[in-house]
Amino acid sequence: MNPDIPLYERDPQAWQEHLAEGNAKQPRKRVGADALIRDERGRLLLVDPKYKPDWDIPGGMAEANEPPLDAVLRELREELGLTLAADRMTLRCLDWVSPHGVWDDSLMFIFDAGILTEDQIDDLRLADQELSAFEFVTPEQAQERLRPYVWSRLSAAMEVSDDGGVVYLHDGVPAYGIQY
Numbered sequence: 001m002n003p004d005i006p007l008y009e010r011d012p013q014a015w016q017e018h019l020a021e022g023n024a025k026q027p028r029k030r031v032g033a034d035a036l037i038r039d040e041r042g043r044l045l046l047v048d049p050k051y052k053p054d055w056d057i058p059g060g061m062a063e064a065n066e067p068p069l070d071a072v073l074r075e076l077r078e079e080l081g082l083t084l085a086a087d088r089m090t091l092r093c094l095d096w097v098s099p100h101g102v103w104d105d106s107l108m109f110i111f112d113a114g115i116l117t118e119d120q121i122d123d124l125r126l127a128d129q130e131l132s133a134f135e136f137v138t139p140e141q142a143q144e145r146l147r148p149y150v151w152s153r154l155s156a157a158m159e160v161s162d163d164g165g166v167v168y169l170h171d172g173v174p175a176y177g178i179q180y
Contacts (some may be wrong), residue, residue, distance in 0.1 A: 034059030
């Protein structure tokens, strides 16, 4: 046996135990996934959650081991009765949010869902008890209703949406000038 080669590289069981130990010790991150949704007039869809003091972007938190894209599609179905195809959604923003208050850090995604048709808008409904309202608003109205860091994230997503890009943020601010 070569002492320079870790045991787990030759022993599948030891490798699995090594992975399990690492998984148990590594931190977990909360993941949120929201949707940038517009109408034909360029207004933005916002929701008014009953459990928050301010309006928000449609979407929500991913469940354990749920991909962010699946999470936003599920949240849109559950909260607004809106069913969209995954291939219609385009990632526009990833924001790393530092620990704040009682929360650890998180990763917040914004997917561009495009423009809803009049029929899709007519079919929107409050489908569960989490929301008290939804409304299409101008960007100026959205800026007034959203928490500043949510507006920062959304406005960055809108900015890159026009040219097909993706922006990476730290706490709502472009990280090191990176834009893809």
